Amino acid sequence: MASSKKGIPKNHVIGFILSLVMTVAAAWAAIRSDLPVTWVIIGIMVLALLQAGVQLFMFMHVIEAGSGGGHVPWNMMFHGFALAAILVAGSLFTMSFGFDHGDHGGGSGGGDEQFEEQPEEHAGH
């Protein structure tokens, strides 16, 4: 129960505005800009990392001095990364692995195939 200090919480306001700006920038890059797809993806990735940084440093007590590091949410960050890994790797695995119907997927070279196979799948429709 932290006692609330009166006044404008500068960090939070700046963080909030920054995260809005970065969200709009990402939407603009995807919808309106004429950048090549590769650059759009790279741009969105970079913005995502920055966004995570804003959340951690401006909202999530990572640099909170008073707590002596006791509030640093390492535990939850680890779980978050684990979940993101399951989400991304799992989706790639289920949605594109072994979709050529001929190969029974021994597991070798799966990573490279995935990206090549996806367009074929669409051509099939």
Added chain:
Amino acid sequence: MHITDILVTGEPIIYAAMVSIALVTVAIVFLLTYFKKWGWLWREWLTTVDHKKIGIMYILSALAMLFRGGMDAMMMRVQLAFPNLGFLDSQHYNEIFTTHGTIMIIFMAMPFLIGLMNIIVPLQIGARDFAFPYLNALSFWSFFFGAMLFNISFVIGGSPDAGWTSYTPLSGAAMSPGPGQNFYLMGLQLSGIGTLATGINLMVTILKMRAPGMKLFHMPIFTWSTLVTCFIIVFAFPILTVALALLTIDRIFGSQFFTLTGEGLPMMWANLFWMWGHPEVYIVILPAFGIFSEVIATFAKKRLFGYNAMVWSMIIIALLSFLVWVHHFFTMGAGAFVNSVFSVSTMLIAVPTGVKIFNWLATLYKSKIEFTVPMLWSLSFIPSFILGGVTGVMLGMAAADYQFHNSYFLVAHFHYVLIAGTVFACFAGLVFWYPKMFGHKMNERIGKWAFWLFFAGFHVCFFPQYFLGLDGMPRRLFITNIAEWLPLNIISTVGAFGMGLGFAVFVYNIYYSYRYSERETTGDSWNGNGRTLEWATTTPVPFYNFATVPYVDEIDPYVRMKEEGKTTFDETKLKPIHMPSYTGQPIIMMSFLGLASFGLIFEWIPVAIAGLIGGVVMMIVRSFDYDDGYYVSVEEIKRIERKARGL
């Protein structure tokens, strides 16, 4: 835009529903005005931040939703038993099975369990409220407005009709135009905010606000199940949020994430949906396991057998729940290797679940069992749930699943786990903790009638469905006048009405007990068999729960307290108690967001923007809200406690 454009017209059942909604609304407004209860309603309930009152509101809403979902179910069963009657047309049938599934999972099972957690968890860990009481009220109202939004769809705009899984491309703009699917998306999105917030709230409450001395492995098992559930909620719900948002953008703003054209990936919806959806089924079953564990230990009058194994098996179930989602769509054809991986991970879940079953049996072994109503629900859960679990393992075999997939075998399986698991637990938990909530028990004799009717009806309803599935009857089928299926379908419908009757008796029991049940004088309502801290409080529970917070360093602390003749109350240690103030902000903020959602459903962008602005303004108001609550004076606590304890 004319009013008749958005109202659903042309069906006698719907007109009857409109009339009854109007009559009920008028009746409620009249009664509140006649008895001058508007102020009371606002001051005591709508603005409350007390976890006990919020829990009661959750449970009342969940019971209403159980009624709504149950009516849907019985209409479906009538159609299936009498296919030539023309009771429902195909569109109406599609809408009903969609709303039945969505309401039962999202607006019945979860709120019911969250309601029980709300009331019981702070009492079990010796806390005075949630870590964030304001946020708790916000969660409730977000669920409430989400549920209302979803429920009005059948008279305004038309209900969603693409199944509770809402698979794309069927649920996309091209194949399901109109507001129906938007109701699904926005209703779930709005109530999902509340669920996520509750997950965080309860997690912080359990991790930070336990009574002094209480280590994690001293916590009551229901609190443990809540903690594990909160982790699943916090990690699974963002996936649903994103999936719903992507589909909303698809439908309203014309993007192509899940469409057939423009490089969309329709099956990605199924993938994301079940990445949330599978953890979701553990969100509704783990708290149920917790409730059964409490009830069984109490009425076997023994400490729960294998407490540590119980906790670890829940944690392992939670981990595995994120690794099995593909078994819901083996037939997508991801390939033998992918399916095999998920087949194996699915079967692994049977191991910790089996551990739990044997621990319950071992708790019962050689104990003097008291057959109360909550115990009956818990004991009947074990064999019924095993039937559901074993057929689940059968469905988990990828090769066999190609045969069972989307047949009534699957329908029977998930009703066996969800009803025998979650619904039985909701009833068991409500009856078990009822004296803590309302100060009197539910009538045992009527309660047993309700139990036996529901229990028998459940098996008569769903057991035949396994065989219907094996006979090839697919789910979500509207025309079933095939001679081989008819007898089993009729038996199943009889069972469904038995369950309906059981529910009616249960609700009647609430009224009957309110009128005639003896009022509780002690806090330890079940013949002094309570084992955990919630039974150490007085009944009715004072708004601050514990006048003095006890020191706890063991499992089932109340057993020893009773042996030593102690209570949690120590008048010499009284200090002023810091409590949060009631506030009307949560309900106002969420009604604005409800308005925004309503605008998005009909794609009236100005309305949506107005609602969103209102929501943001309320958030700014909250940001500059310096109300730090108030203190209850020692004299007042003394007065309340002396009266409650008869000192």
